[in-house]
Amino acid sequence: MSAEKVRIQLEPSGLIVEVPRGASLTPPLSLHGIEFPCGGTGLCGACRVRVLTGSLTITEQDGLLFSAEELSIGWRLACQARAEAPLVLECEQWHMDILADNSVLSGRGKNGLGIAIDLGTTTIAAQLVDLATGSVLGVETDLNAQAPIGSDVMSRIRATLAGADLATVVRAVLRPMIAKLARGREQEIVEVVLVGNTVMHHLFSALDVGPLSCAPFHSPNLGEQRFSAEELGWPLPASCRIRFVHCLGGFVGSDILAGILAVGMPTSEEMLALVDLGTNGEVAIGNRHGILCASTAAGPAFEAASIRMGMRASTGAISRVSLLHGEMRATVIGDAGPRGICGSGLVDAVAVGLETGAILASGRIANGAKLFPVDGPVALYQADIRELQLAKAAIAAGFRLLLKGRGTNADNLKRIHLAGAFGNYIQAESAIGIGLLEFPKQRIVPSGNTALHGAKMLLLAVHEPALPRIEHVSLAADPDFQDEFVNCMNFSAREYIV
Amino acid sequence: MVRSEELYDAILNGDAKKAHAVTQATLAAGAVPMDLITGTMVPAMDEVGRLFETEEYFVPELLLAGRAMKSAMELLRPLMATSGEKLSTRVVIGTVKGDMHDIGKNLVASMLEGSGFEVFDLGADVSPDKFVAAVEQHTPQVVCLSALLTVTMPAMKTTIDVLKAAGLRTRVKILIGGAPVTGQYAKEIGADGYSESASGAVSLVRQIVAGA
Numbered sequence: 001m002s003a004e005k006v007r008i009q010l011e012p013s014g015l016i017v018e019v020p021r022g023a024s025l026t027p028p029l030s031l032h033g034i035e036f037p038c039g040g041t042g043l044c045g046a047c048r049v050r051v052l053t054g055s056l057t058i059t060e061q062d063g064l065l066f067s068a069e070e071l072s073i074g075w076r077l078a079c080q081a082r083a084e085a086p087l088v089l090e091c092e093q094w095h096m097d098i099l100a101d102n103s104v105l106s107g108r109g110k111n112g113l114g115i116a117i118d119l120g121t122t123t124i125a126a127q128l129v130d131l132a133t134g135s136v137l138g139v140e141t142d143l144n145a146q147a148p149i150g151s152d153v154m155s156r157i158r159a160t161l162a163g164a165d166l167a168t169v170v171r172a173v174l175r176p177m178i179a180k181l182a183r184g185r186e187q188e189i190v191e192v193v194l195v196g197n198t199v200m201h202h203l204f205s206a207l208d209v210g211p212l213s214c215a216p217f218h219s220p221n222l223g224e225q226r227f228s229a230e231e232l233g234w235p236l237p238a239s240c241r242i243r244f245v246h247c248l249g250g251f252v253g254s255d256i257l258a259g260i261l262a263v264g265m266p267t268s269e270e271m272l273a274l275v276d277l278g279t280n281g282e283v284a285i286g287n288r289h290g291i292l293c294a295s296t297a298a299g300p301a302f303e304a305a306s307i308r309m310g311m312r313a314s315t316g317a318i319s320r321v322s323l324l325h326g327e328m329r330a331t332v333i334g335d336a337g338p339r340g341i342c343g344s345g346l347v348d349a350v351a352v353g354l355e356t357g358a359i360l361a362s363g364r365i366a367n368g369a370k371l372f373p374v375d376g377p378v379a380l381y382q383a384d385i386r387e388l389q390l391a392k393a394a395i396a397a398g399f400r401l402l403l404k405g406r407g408t409n410a411d412n413l414k415r416i417h418l419a420g421a422f423g424n425y426i427q428a429e430s431a432i433g434i435g436l437l438e439f440p441k442q443r444i445v446p447s448g449n450t451a452l453h454g455a456k457m458l459l460l461a462v463h464e465p466a467l468p469r470i471e472h473v474s475l476a477a478d479p480d481f482q483d484e485f486v487n488c489m490n491f492s493a494r495e496y497i498v
Numbered sequence: 499m500v501r502s503e504e505l506y507d508a509i510l511n512g513d514a515k516k517a518h519a520v521t522q523a524t525l526a527a528g529a530v531p532m533d534l535i536t537g538t539m540v541p542a543m544d545e546v547g548r549l550f551e552t553e554e555y556f557v558p559e560l561l562l563a564g565r566a567m568k569s570a571m572e573l574l575r576p577l578m579a580t581s582g583e584k585l586s587t588r589v590v591i592g593t594v595k596g597d598m599h600d601i602g603k604n605l606v607a608s609m610l611e612g613s614g615f616e617v618f619d620l621g622a623d624v625s626p627d628k629f630v631a632a633v634e635q636h637t638p639q640v641v642c643l644s645a646l647l648t649v650t651m652p653a654m655k656t657t658i659d660v661l662k663a664a665g666l667r668t669r670v671k672i673l674i675g676g677a678p679v680t681g682q683y684a685k686e687i688g689a690d691g692y693s694e695s696a697s698g699a700v701s702l703v704r705q706i707v708a709g710a
Contacts, residue, residue, distance in 0.1 A: 158648055213649035214596030215623050363556055370553075382553040389556065476598035485601070489558045 006083040010034075011052060011090045011147055025081045034093055035315060035336075040079035046093065047078040052148050054087035073176070088148045093314060098123040098141035099421045101452040103262075105134040108460045112190035113137070115181055116455035117174065118255060119196035119204060120144060121153055121279075124174065125452050128181040131190070134460055138181045145173040146203070151305070152279050153199040153251075157209045167206035171232050179235050186235055192242040195455045197253035197280070198222070201244050216474065217250030245458060249472025251295035256282050256419075257470070258454025263417040263447060265291060266467050270414035271406075273399070274450065277302050277422045277436075281395045285402045285413070286468065292406050294473040296398035301391035302343045302422050307384045311340030313425065318378055320427065321348035328352055330375035338376045344425040349374050350388055351433030354491055361492035363389045392436040393488035398475055399438065400484050405473055410439055417447040424448060435491055501537045502529070505570060509542040509612070510549075512562025514569040521570040531574040532583045535614050539567055543612030547697030557601065560696070564608025571611065585616040587707050588638040590670075592620035592629065594653035599646035602676060605696040606642060613700045626653075626660035633666045640703050643689070645676040654679075655687035662688075671706045675699060 005018040008025070010032065017028045026040045029047070038044035042061030051074035058071055059080040066075050078089070110131035117126040121144060128138040146166050149159045160166055182189055194204065202209045202221065211219040224246040229236035236242070245254035256276065265272045267288055274284045279300050284293035304310030311317050315334035318341040322329050330345070332338045341349065349372070353359035358366050363385050365372050372380040403409055416439050418426070428444045431437040437444060457465070475481040502524050508517035524534065546563040549555040555563075578585075589610050593603045600622045611617040618636050620628055633641060641661070643654045654674050661667045671690040674683070684692035691706065693699040 154647060154649060161649070214647070214653070215598045215650075362559065364554065368554075386553070386556055479600075482600050482604075486558050486561055489556065 007086045008083055009053075009086075009088045009148065011088060011143065019083050022082050022084060025078050025083060029078055029091075034078060034091055036079050038079075042077050042080045045077065048075055048092040049078045049081070049089040050074045050092070051076060052088040052090055052145065054085055056081045056083075056087065090143060098125055099424065099449040099452075100125045100127060100139045100141060101449045101456065103448075103453050105129075105453075105456055105460060107132045107134045108462050110190075110460065110462060113182075113185060113188045114191040114193065114459040115178060115189060116452055116459050117192065117194045118258075118449060118452040118455060119170065119174075119194055119200045120255070120451075121156075121197060121200060122147060122151065124177065125449060126174070126177050126181060127452065127456065129456055129459055131460060134456075136456075140177040140181050142173060142177055144200075145169050152300070153197065154213075156199060156203060157213050160203065160209050161213060166203045170200075170204055171234075175232075175234055182235065187237050189236050189240050191459060192234075192236070192240060193455045193459045194242075194244040195254040195258040195451050195458075196244070197255055197282075198247040198249070198251055199253075200255075201225070201247050201253055205244055212250060215476065219247075219250065222247040222249070245455070248293055248470055249295075250474065251280055252282055252284075252293045252472055255451035255454075256284055256293060258452075258458065259417075259419050259447075259450035260284055260286075260291060260293075260454070260467075260470070261457050261465060262450040262453035263415075266465065268414075271408055271412045273413050273416045274419055274447075275395065275399070275416065275423075275437075276419040277395065277426070278420060279303065281391075281398065283395070283398045283402055284470075285399075285406050285408075286470075288468050290406070290468050291470045292402045292473055293470060294398055294402055294475045296394040296475055298391040298394040299387065301346070301384075301387040304341060304343045304346055306387050307341065307346060308381045309340045309378050310346065310384070311342055313342040313344070316340060317342040318345035318349070318375055319425070321345055321352050321374060323352050323355060326356070328356070328374070330378075332375070338374075338378045341374060341378055341380070342425075343422055344427065344430075345374075346380070346384070346388060347426055347434060347436065348430045349380060350385060350491075351427075351430035353380075354433060359385060359491070361490055363489075363491060388434065389489050389491075392434055393485050395436055396438060396488040397481060397484040400488070401475060401478065401481055402473065404480075413439060413443065416444050417450065418444065419447055419450040421449075435488065501541075502534065505534070505538050506542045506545075509539065509563050509566045509570070510545060512559060512566050514562075514566045517566040518569040518573065521573045525573065525577070531577045531581070534570075534574065535585075539570060539612055540614045543567060543609060544697075544700075546612070547609055547695075547700060551695065551697055557605070560605050561601075561608070564605070564612065567608065567612040585614060587614075587640070587703065588616045588618065588636055589640045589642060589703060590618045590620065590629065590632045590636055590638040591642040591644070592624035592632075593622035593644045593646075593676075594650060594657055595623055595625045596653050597645050597647055597650035598622050599644070599676075602646060602696075603642075603644040606644070606675060606693075606699045609696040609700050610642075610703060613704075615703060626657040629657050630660060630664045630666060633661065633664075633670055638670060639707060641670045641672045642699065643672065643674045645674075645679065648678045651676075651678060651683065654689070658688055673699065673702055673706075 205225040225244040227242040281298040316339040320331040504520040
């Protein structure tokens with residue numbers, strides 16, 4: 001006889017586990033990699049989870065380990081919990097390092113305080129800034145609470161078209177972040193600047209996402225959106241200017257516009273590039289005389305989401321693979337044996353495989369093998385390598401077409417800025433090795449959260465910065481893109497100089 | 499039955515130039531176009547499909563094989579037109595309105611063409627009206643609809659509904675495919691079948707034609 005099962009969704013991986021109603025969560029969660037360092041006795045607090053949907057009774061141990069505020073926003077100990085009804089849980093152990101921005105900016109003569117927000121599809125980063133000095137007074141990060149609805153923008157669009165109200169969800173998750181940043185100084189906050197991709201821009205602003213759901217992906221509402229603190233329900237003065245910066249195109253949002261500002265493209269005489277390596281890869285190329293930008297659907301391979309043994313960059317993930325005296329060496333996150341591979345490890349492993357000949361230029365594992373062993377039980381399957389081929393071809397082809405469109409070539413790009421967390425973790429050599437980036441290593445610059453950096457620049461600016469013409473190119477509509485995409489799919493197609 | 503090992507290999511290796519040259523030479527030596535198709539090209543594309551299924555080949559190999567096959571077909575088609583030989587099965591294929599994704603549809607189109615069907619490829623972002631016009635013009639037995647995005651899947655249903663309204667639905671079998679598409683969805687929108695892969699689409703069309 002089997003007991004009735006309760007369905008539990010674990011974020012941010014989206015993994016689904018089923019447990020018997022009323023049973024402990026410890027066995028099923030530990031099976032999926034959650035660790036219980038104190039053996040599930042409720043003492044260490046390392047297995048903390050946050051209830052995103054559903055409810056969990058507050059246990060005695062919860063009361064001892066969490067503050068009233070933490071309990072009120074849903075933090076519980078997984079080891080003490082009993083599931084009575086379906087749940088969506090955020091697992092702290094899988095929490096990603098959300099990238100804020102540590103660059104030093106200076107004031108431009110404004111006064112008061114401002115808040116810059118990078119509203120990402122997965123994560124949110126916000127900073128409180130002194131407008132007179134440019135210094136950062138506080139940082140808050142969180143997961144985008146829309147994530148349980150779907151990890152990519154398309155599933156968010158679909159949910160919204162089906163009637164879900166994601167504007168309320170995301171405005172609500174920002175409220176406590178803003179309250180924490182502003183605490184006691186609410187009245188001094190004169191301005192809030194939000195940046196994000198086009199879908200986040202539309203969802204936050206409660207604009208119709210219908211036009212973003214199908215070709216030609218032309219929305220009539222790409223412009224800047226202004227709000228009052230009251231309509232957002234944020235604890236800020238009525239005089240505070242709140243704006244979501246305008247988008248550049250169908251799938252190129254104000255996060256890329258902010259990134260373009262952050263890397264200095266609008267004032268540069270030299271040709272620069274900015275690339276955000278995500279499910280939706282975005283590329284911008286240009287200088288003060290003009291900029292081209294495009295989005296290119298890379299799929300979830302860089303996040304290792306579509307990889308058989310893929311996982312987030314957390315305990316047990318192979319994050320780096322290198323070749324030492326002809327032997328493959330893997331680096332595992334945390335004090336643990338390898339149990340999966342994250343995006344940076346995947347790119348490394350394939351680069352190493354190509355170098356040793358274990359993976360052929362066509363992407364096929366050599367000698368007709370079905371597996372490419374990486375370390376311990378962790379291996380790449382043929383289909384995993386194919387996923388990476390699709391992802392890297394989408395980015396490389398996007399670059400090639402924009403370079404052609406801008407009438408230049410890779411040699412003329414002075415710097416290639418990598419935006420976002422993945423850009424910080426990926427090894428440039430490996431990215432070059434698999435043909436993802438077709439540029440010399442010394443020109444590749446990991447640039448962190450350029451969206452947040454650019455949002456702060458907009459916050460500090462007295463006048464809107466002068467921009468050259470920024471043109472959005474629709475790659476999907478370009479037949480050359482399909483050809484170039486296929487050309488870039490093989491690993492032999494690389495023409496790079498290390 | 500003519501079996502040209504050289505043409506067979508040229509298709510498997512994705513060598514369009516060689517496929518063209520070999521076909522030219524074989525025809526000059528007196529081969530019958532239809533025999534070349536059934537004896538060499540169909541088995542070659544079958545093998546390409548098999549290699550793709552077993553993960554030996556990937557998208558580039560499949561597209562290159564398709565190009566090689568097409569370069570041979572370009573020589574055969576005019577000869578068949580003059581001799582009155584006809585490919586008996588015609589297929590109209592396209593990616594539905596609102597969806598620009600071409601590659602999956604191209605793979606299916608080239609597999610079908612290589613399997614001896616006459617294929618009319620309408621491209622991507624094809625409106626229901628264009629499908630109607632193509633069905634009227636080419637009188638295909640089969641119409642294949644592709645969509646890669648969950649948000650453009652409903653356009654498959656719209657296309658089927660418009661074909662129905664135009665009184666053409668009973669004249670054709672409609673097959674659908676694309677990453678988010680399922681057999682269940684095919685039933686829901688009133689399609690006749692669904693395939694998960696390009697080579698699966700070939701056997702599906704064969705079944706339908708045999709059953710019709």
